[in-house]
Amino acid sequence: MKTGLRILSLTALGIASFATLVLADTVTHASTPAARQSTDGFKENHDKKMAARAALLGLTDTQQTRIKSIVTASREANAPLRLKLADNRKQIRELSRAVPFDEAAVRALIAGGESLRTELAISRIKVRNQIQTVLTPEQQAKAQQLRQLSPNKHRVLHRDGEM
Numbered sequence: 001m002k003t004g005l006r007i008l009s010l011t012a013l014g015i016a017s018f019a020t021l022v023l024a025d026t027v028t029h030a031s032t033p034a035a036r037q038s039t040d041g042f043k044e045n046h047d048k049k050m051a052a053r054a055a056l057l058g059l060t061d062t063q064q065t066r067i068k069s070i071v072t073a074s075r076e077a078n079a080p081l082r083l084k085l086a087d088n089r090k091q092i093r094e095l096s097r098a099v100p101f102d103e104a105a106v107r108a109l110i111a112g113g114e115s116l117r118t119e120l121a122i123s124r125i126k127v128r129n130q131i132q133t134v135l136t137p138e139q140q141a142k143a144q145q146l147r148q149l150s151p152n153k154h155r156v157l158h159r160d161g162e163m
Contacts, residue, residue: 056146057139066134074127081119088113 092109
């Protein structure tokens, strides 16, 4: 029987060691220059996509400047909401691990998160509407055609061909 317990404890020790190594690797990777460059690469790729879209739509420099200012203002205005949403997710994670589990508290936090997500969705729709007003009717038609050719499958609004 002692042999069985010893094997069980060695197995548990092995699993714990493996988990520690994976966690350490994840934390170390997140702080490496390569990981930081991946976010820089994302921004660079995003900028290239935006420039390509501007070229496809034939946006003038003035239109591009107005659109950037609309997006920047929205991003700044929504920063507090995004922080609240991140805090909400953190609280939900913490409560989900608590013993005993407090279902009512988790439900309240989830409802609060839905409210924040609704506000952010309304803000995105407002931004899209403001951007539409910057475009000429021809550019609006071209944008609609482009959306139908390559819809963003991650957002419900895009699935219906909406902007």
